[in-house]
Amino acid sequence: MNDLLTALLLGLIEGITEFLPISSTGHLLIAQHWLGARSDLFNIVIQAGAILAICLVYRQRLLALAFGLGERENREFVLKVAAAFAVTAAVGIPVRLLGWKLPETVTPVAWALILGGVWMLLAERLAERRPERGLTWTVVVLVGLAQVVAGVFPGTSRSAATIFVAMLAGLTRRPAATEFCFLVGIPTMFAASGFAFVEYLAEGGEGEDWAALAIAFAAATLTGFLAVRWLLGYIKTHRFTGFAVYRIALGAALLLGLPAGA
Template sequence: MSDLFSALLLGLIEGVTEFLPISSTGHLLIAQHWLGARSDLFNIVIQAGAILAITLVFRQRLWSLATNLRDPDNRDYLFKIATAFAVTALVGLPVRLAGWELPETVTPVATALILGGIWMLIAERVAARRPESARITWTVAILVGLAQVVAGVFPGTSRSAAAIFMAMLAGTGHRAAATEFVFLVGIPTMFAASGYALLEHVLESGTGGEAWGELGAAFVAASVTGFVVVRWLLGYIKRHSYAPFAIYRIVLGAALLLLLPAGG
């Protein structure tokens, strides 16, 4: 397999999995076991492609939030996005500074995929019994911020899954409203995380030795694929639950544990 094709494939995987509740980090770790490990810079840049995609999807919503600051409901929503981001930053940054790193084995990722799938099925059932509400409360905002930290510490958890289902359990029973809030919170969160990781990488290792053509192709692949997937997902959740994604996680995690040697 050529290096360009494997780079494109990794970009496609990032674009497909970043915003689906199936864990992009977990899928990239698994894929790179077969396609070959890539640099931290590569992983940062293709994630930036996914961030660009979701920013374009929500461009009208973002513009409306930014230009209607006199509307109290608008301000309230923005403050809650800022609160969720602040919680993630204040709790997550010390974890990062403490030297936490992603595991290099698939086993913990597979375990997190299974446990996350079970959690999603339980959360769907619990949330379905509660009155449906599209309101984002301060409790929801704080718990979404904490959920993003948990997802960052345990690869395979999925940032979107952890945060969306936390929002649904904390009071936002409306699946579409919870998903939109989590995605909007994810824009500053992921920009900040990617920017910090990029600065850290450049200061420590520089940018030499990178295959920029392959990196550019992977960035475009992640952006285009991410845009299509997010647009599809926003329509899908209006009529369907997240249960199929939970089942996929459980099946994939079990297959990895069965097919790979311990710690493989």
């Protein structure tokens, strides 16, 4: 397949799956298993394209926070977003430097999809029985840690891990949990992209197809914007059950269709 067309396809996959609780990393690894592996820089920078999409979707909310810091509620919310990011950085950077991450092969991803789907079914039902406590500091810390867990276990889904841990910790309303977790993802993924770019330069800064990367980035931004807009409307009246069933079915199909050792 033409390299630019492959990059476009991977960008579309990233944009569609980054914020749906079905694991963008898992889907990219699966796609690259057949389409050919890409560099860490490619994978993380196209995730930044999806994060740019979330900035566009939440542009009014972000502007209101930026120009409304004189209000106590806005200051507290921004502080909690920053604190969740700080937890992720404090734990995630050492984890990354130590190389603590499951192999990026299809079998672990398939199991993560299945187990994550079961977790979603159970977590949503449990969260519905818990009292609403709002955006507490417990939610903040757990969301920060959940981002690290999602990075260590490809196929987990950052959005699924963070949204459901937030709901279980007391931020039980789906739209509120989703908004906080998505906004925490903005500094997290932009920082990850910057970290990957520094690593790329430290290794010589050669070998990357910038045209392919630009196409994938643009595709991820556009489709990410559309996917988030759709999801925010969907969760107002629907549960996450459909996504959980999809994860379990996809994981099972991958396990049944894999050759030994894949």
